[in-house]
Amino acid sequence: MIFLDAAATTPVRREVLEAMWPYLSGEFGNPSSHHSLGEAAATALAEARSAVAKVLNCRAGEVTFTSGGTEADNLAVKGIALARHAVDPSLNRVVISAIEHPAVEESARYLERVHGFTVDVVPVDRDGLVTVDALRAVLRPETAMVSIMYANNEIGTVQPVADLAAVAHGFGIPFHTDAVQAAGWLSLDVKALGVDALSISGHKLGAPKGSGVLFTKGRTRVEPLVHGGGQERGKRSGTENVAGAVALSTALTLSLGEQPELASRVSGLRERFVSHILQTVPGAILTGHRSQRLPSIASFCFPGTSGESVLLELERLGVVCSSGSACAAGSDAPSPVLLALGIVPEIAQTAVRFSFASTVTEAELEQAAGAVEAAVGRVRNLASPQHN
Numbered sequence: 395m396i397f398l399d400a401a402a403t404t405p406v407r408r409e410v411l412e413a414m415w416p417y418l419s420g421e422f423g424n425p426s427s428h429h430s431l432g433e434a435a436a437t438a439l440a441e442a443r444s445a446v447a448k449v450l451n452c453r454a455g456e457v458t459f460t461s462g463g464t465e466a467d468n469l470a471v472k473g474i475a476l477a478r479h480a481v482d483p484s485l486n487r488v489v490i491s492a493i494e495h496p497a498v499e500e501s502a503r504y505l506e507r508v509h510g511f512t513v514d515v516v517p518v519d520r521d522g523l524v525t526v527d528a529l530r531a532v533l534r535p536e537t538a539m540v541s542i543m544y545a546n547n548e549i550g551t552v553q554p555v556a557d558l559a560a561v562a563h564g565f566g567i568p569f570h571t572d573a574v575q576a577a578g579w580l581s582l583d584v585k586a587l588g589v590d591a592l593s594i595s596g597h598k599l600g601a602p603k604g605s606g607v608l609f610t611k612g613r614t615r616v617e618p619l620v621h622g623g624g625q626e627r628g629k630r631s632g633t634e635n636v637a638g639a640v641a642l643s644t645a646l647t648l649s650l651g652e653q654p655e656l657a658s659r660v661s662g663l664r665e666r667f668v669s670h671i672l673q674t675v676p677g678a679i680l681t682g683h684r685s686q687r688l689p690s691i692a693s694f695c696f697p698g699t700s701g702e703s704v705l706l707e708l709e710r711l712g713v714v715c716s717s718g719s720a721c722a723a724g725s726d727a728p729s730p731v732l733l734a735l736g737i738v739p740e741i742a743q744t745a746v747r748f749s750f751a752s753t754v755t756e757a758e759l760e761q762a763a764g765a766v767e768a769a770v771g772r773v774r775n776l777a778s779p780q781h782n
């Protein structure tokens with residue numbers, strides 16, 4: 395099987411498994427316990443926090459471990475907006491882009507539904523980019539925070555995060571970015587990006603599912619969502635997932651060492667894969683920005699098919715990919731991300747996303763491109779046999 399669905403999840407790396415194993419076995423202590431087992435766990439947690447901080451170019455105290463990207467996004471959007479609203483009730487608006495992951499979009503909608511906020515949605519252009527002018531146009535004195543993703547999970551478009559954060563800061567508004575898909579491929583230097591908050595998920599880069607991080611800058615106030623024993627400096631109560639934190643810090647550290655060679659190798663492979671498909675599949679449309687995109691994502695629409703049928707046909711041919719974001723899988727509705735680019739619903743429902751792991755090879759992608767040509771041809775034949 396050729397696995398081209400790494401944006402959905404990745405297997406745990408051996409080095410990561412080896413680093414986390416002691417904290418699932420012999421060193422199983424609770425970091426809050428006042429005995430040697432607890433102290434060993436607390437030390438491991440502190441070291442993991444420092445290692446993450448090194449990758450993000452921030453202080454260890456600015457790193458909060460969470461249960462994954464969804465929780466990190468919820469904590470950023472709800473936590474920052476509600477903390478600011480508590481100090482100044484006139485701050486009752488949040489800004490998100492039109493192509494956010496549901497973890498951000500639904501957090502904003504929750505603020506609207508339950509706390510009476512207004513959600514301002516910044517449109518994207520046909521390539522999925524948010525421009526500084528588009529962002530500037532929606533900012534108001536009442537805007538409590540802005541959340542715009544670093545790289546999109548369906549089309550791979552990479553936003554000009556540093557420029558967008560600077561626009562928000564010009565209005566004194568904190569800026570969060572969802573870096574779940576960017577992690578492992580792009581720099582996560584929060585100082586260079588100029589962000590106040592940034593989310594990461596472990597399982598997208600070789601750590602287990604259920605591990606994540608939220609960076610929050612300095613004194614950024616965050617209203618906690620999970621109350622209890624006051625762990626994670628009160629931002630996120632609950633006994634810490636020590637093994638998960640060690641795993642995530644190991645995966646991030648490994649990926650930092652592998653960039654930028656990895657990004658350039660996989661970008662090259664992606665370019666060949668894209669050209670191959672555009673040349674051999676009549677009418678294929680590449681979605682997202684042509685160059686400002688993740689090395690690891692190539693998404694297409696194949697008019698005259700349905701994405702789900704192409705997916706099934708590809709799996710029969712030994713290639714596993716996705717018809718949209720993993721979270722939207724199983725629903726027939728066309729992807730809101732593609733609709734936001736101005737793609738009509740009939741074309742949007744023909745979308746197929748290919749996403750590559752760091753281990754992807756040229757031979758795999760050549761074989762996969764051949765399978766795509768065959769799969770799309772077969773689905774089109776079945777849909778309109780009279781044309782053949």
Ligand code: PLP
Nearest residue numbers: 462463464495497547574575595
């Ligand atoms: N944000 C983006 C851009 C994602 O792609 C995902 C997962 O697909 C998430 C957030 C959610 O992360 P998690 O699966 O760790 O909850």
